[in-house]
Amino acid sequence: MIKAKKKYGQNFLKDKHYLEKIVEAMPKSDNLVIEIGPGLGDLTEKLLEKRQVLAYEIDRELCEILKKKFPNLNLKCGDVLEYWQESLANTKYDLIANLPYYIATNIILRALKDKNAQNILVLIQKEVADKFSAKVGDKIYGSLSILASQVANVKKLFDIPPGAFVPAPKVMSSVILFEKFKDSYNEDFAKFLKIAFANPRKTLNKNLSVKYNFNPSEFGLADTIRPHQVDADTFFQLFSALKERSKNGKNNKSSRSD
Known part of the structure; x- marks a missing residue:
């Protein structure tokens, strides 16, 4: 049994109901899917049924498990930020992932700035999702809300309770969708x-x-x-x-x- 590692912010989404809801919310496109932090591959398995997937996993132990479980998966082992130059792929892609909380904001901002990222469908901490989707007048409306609105249509789709994860996080999570209409922000x-x-x-x-x-x-x-x-x-x-x-x-x- 693989134990989640705190240093990587690992909380594995195991609830099949919410995994299906994420897949159902996938943007209608033929773009490559990029998944960051596939973990044990529960979401990866469902994504592979729909699209071509490129996954980035920093945990070497999980990388070995993923290689055996999905021999046809295009898997990069290492820190995604070290791979990420101007673009994370040389083709149009949709980012679909359960992002570790500690890196979620950085990843989203990079994807919003990445001209090849077309859609961003991610599971993140509810508090962060609320900031990205806040409207003018809301107390939590700020730079994240404004930057996102300059580049994408932002839709907070649904919340996920702690009990859907192993181990359970201490906070609520949310799935949020960014449908980009501009390549990048200023x-x-x-x-x-x-x-x-x-x-x-x-x-x-x-x-x-x-x-x-x-x-x-x-x-x-x-x-x-x-x-x-x-x-x-x-x-x-x-x-x-x-x-x-x-x-x-x-x-x-x-x-x-x-």
Whole structure:
């Protein structure tokens, strides 16, 4: 019996009902499927019935089990981040996986930036899924919500209780789908959002004023408005305007003369 390894964040989804629900939610495409962290292969087995699968597994012990169980599986043994350059595959693909919680956000952001990733259907911690799918006005709405909305249609599909896994995690999980309509997001915009949401409890004015000469009223915004109250389109307009000013040395505080 293989024991889950904490260092790899392993929680194996064993409940057949939820495995079937994930397969039923698969995007309708002929794309290659990439699975990260196939574990014991319960989802892998079902994915192979539908599509060609390329899997990445960091656990060498599990790799040997997977090789014996699925001799025709295209399996890469090692850290997926070491394989991931500009793209994880040289063809269009759908990422379908039960992602380890500790790496889920990083993996999703990389896939959103990967021009060959078309759809992302992943099982992740519910708290993270809620952040990616949050809407303007929600307290947890932030940079993850905005970046995802700039690149994909985001749909939180269903929750999965701890008892569906072995071992059972301490939190709820969710399955979330990103249907991309753009190849990638703007990395400079992502950095801008980090500044805007640096302290969500502060006003947008206070956060942006750390780096920019920013006047909210100039953009039709109240001085008291907080980051989670600003929609994605407005954020991009702010980013574009402030970026244009910075080219002329009129925007960054570091370039201002006293």
